[in-house]
Amino acid sequence: MNFDKIGLQVPEILLPNKDVDLYKWSVVACDQYTSQPDYWEQAKTTTENQPSTLNVIFPEVFLEDSDGDERIKNINNNMQQYLDDEILVPMSQKGFVLVDRKTSQAPSRKGLVVAIDLEQYDFNKGSQTLIRATEGTIVDRLPPRIKVRQDAAIELPHIMVLIDDPQRTVIEPLFEQNPTALYDFELMMNSGHLKGYAIDTPELIQQVADALENLASPEVFAKKYNAEGKDVLLYAMGDGNHSLATAKAIWEKIKQDVTDTQSVMDNPARYALVELVNIHDEGLQFEPIHRVIFNVNPEQLLKDMQAHFSGNCSICRCDNEAEMKQRAQVANIENIHIVPFNDISGYGYIQIENPVFTLELATIESFLNDYLDNNGGKVDFIHGDDVVNELGVKEGNMGFFFPPISKHSLFKTIIFDGALPRKTFSMGEADEKRFYLEARKIK
Structure with a gap:
């Protein structure tokens, strides 16, 4: 054969x-x-x-x-x-x-x-x-x-x-x-x-x-x-x-x-x-792969992120996890990316208007990769909200929650757009x- x-x-x-x-x-x-x-x-x-x-x-x-x-x-x-x-x-x-x-x-x-x-x-x-x-x-x-x-x-x-x-x-x-x-x-x-x-x-x-x-x-x-x-x-x-x-x-x-x-x-x-x-x-x-960042100052990271996106980025704090998730439900509004996060101060979300990229993950990583290279810190790729909730709230850490992608569109996306950012999804x-x-x- x-x-x-x-x-x-x-x-x-x-x-x-x-x-x-x-x-x-x-x-x-x-x-x-x-x-x-x-x-x-x-x-x-x-x-x-x-x-x-x-x-x-x-x-x-x-x-x-x-x-x-x-x-x-x-x-x-x-x-x-x-x-x-x-x-x-x-x-x-x-x-x-x-x-x-x-x-x-x-x-x-x-x-x-x-x-x-x-x-x-x-x-x-x-x-x-x-x-x-x-x-x-x-x-x-x-x-x-x-x-x-x-x-x-x-x-x-x-x-x-x-x-x-x-x-x-x-x-x-x-x-x-x-x-x-x-x-x-x-x-x-x-x-x-x-x-x-x-x-x-x-x-x-x-x-x-x-x-x-x-x-x-x-x-x-x-x-x-x-x-x-x-x-x-x-x-x-x-x-x-x-x-x-x-x-x-x-x-x-x-x-x-x-x-x-x-x-x-x-x-x-x-x-x-x-x-x-x-x-x-x-x-x-298909499950999303989240990020936890280690050995960073979350407040400074957020300030630098706002500067990176030149006025198109706003940071909103939430009283608890439930409120964060509720606010994130509007993430599919056209030309807006909303990415929930947590740190030692609690929960919040990042709102970025007119993003260059299709995926929320690609938008955040367009800032995050260079930031970690220049300022130090380490990223880990996390499966499951519970682990992000456990790790992200520790001092010097920060967690980012990302939405899943549709498995039914994966092949067509790869054919026409090429490979996705690293660690975009998990099976x-x-x-x-x-x-x-x-x-x-x-x-």
């Missing part, structure tokens, strides 16, 4: 052997709970002395700790040990894994674990490739991730890639074929339930390929988006944007370092394991993120 036209490979997927406790094996994506080390300490306690993906990932909450190199060395050693001890073993044959995830917010979110071709992915601005980033990729954030992956024996995906399949032709029909069950278990820390099924027969694999090839048809694409003359976008990044960009960077380096370009194209590092999710899946919800809350389970050799 030739999958080049749809940027796909049928991978040899590794799964934990039957003696592994999957409750302890599977942990949440490493880029979650980045300001909550207690979460990761609890995960460590839960998985103590047991085979676990916690031992082969680098939670980003610890990226700035002094033991980074030692941690990466241990990760690489643990990966090899899991292979040598057959903690990870191949599925009976090459294929995909059909996933059904229950979360705290949805009874079912369906996905399909596949390998995508990094030759058909470009995260740079203006990309017209088959696989595209949906948000700006910060190249400066790649080096620590590259250090983790470059000597890794295996990859474990928390990457989720979206397809726009309103007729539900790719993933959903596979559940009607009675696929063989691979796993069925509760996820740790009240994060839901996970089921997986083997999609490994030639007939089912071809069914997937045919449905994706139809979505990638230039004629179907042009009609769907009124995009005559535009290059086809089949896969749009959902979660794990920087992880896929890391895989791409390493793949490009591998190609540069060899003279036999033909043989290198068979290198397993050419592909990346991901979970495909239909953007029309009822279990998939669900933190505990709904992908949990590590499947793996694939990349060496």
Whole structure:
């Protein structure tokens, strides 16, 4: 089967052997709970002395700790040990894994674990490739991730890639074929339930390929988006944007370092394991990603923001959170952006008239990025109002609340406007993120 036209490979997927406790094996994506080390300490306690993906990932909450190199060395050693001890073993044959995830917010979110071709992915601005980033990729954030992956024996995906399949032709029909069950278990820390099924027969694999090839048809694409003359976008990044960009960077380096370009194209590092999710899946919800700023003077920041927007920016204080949220409901007035915030003094909102950008986030970041570069301070990307409420009101901190974007307009926005600002949206809350389970050799 030739999958080049749809940027796909049928991978040899590794799964934990039957003696592994999957409750302890599977942990949440490493880029979650980045300001909550207690979460990761609890995960460590839960998985103590047991085979676990916690031992082969680098939670980003610890990226700035002094033991980074030692941690990466241990990760690489643990990966090899899991292979040598057959903690990870191949599925009976090459294929995909059909996933059904229950979360705290949805009874079912369906996905399909596949390998995508990094030759058909470009995260740079203006990309017209088959696989595209949906948000700006910060190249400066790649080096620590590259250090983790470059000597890794295996990859474990928390990457989720979206397809726009309103007729539900790719993933959903596979559940009607009675696929063989691979796993069925509760996820740790009240994060839901996970089921997986083997999609490994030639007939089912071809069914997937045919449905994706139809979505990638230039004629179907042009009609769907009124995009005559535009290059086809089949896969749009959902979660794990920087992880896929890391895989791409390493793949490009591998190609540069060899003279036999033909043989290198068979290198397993050419592909990346991901979970495909239909953007029309009822279990998939887009949530905003808020911001909390650390080590700043909120009053000075607000004064400088008003000066930056040259008289178009007003700051209003509110008596409580409820009033702040009520005032923010008028945020969809044309030519006005309203962004709620909190700090040690309480709640309020920022009102900006005649904004240059479409999204509130883009408007605020047009000021905030330069401000932090020039004045110091640190930003973290936060899922959930409750965490912003907890962190934003501490001395020296400030929280910004942003509205969600519509998932149904995402593909058309990327096709015509390009990538969104970094960390614009999240596919669900933190505990709904992908949990590590499947793996694939990349060496």
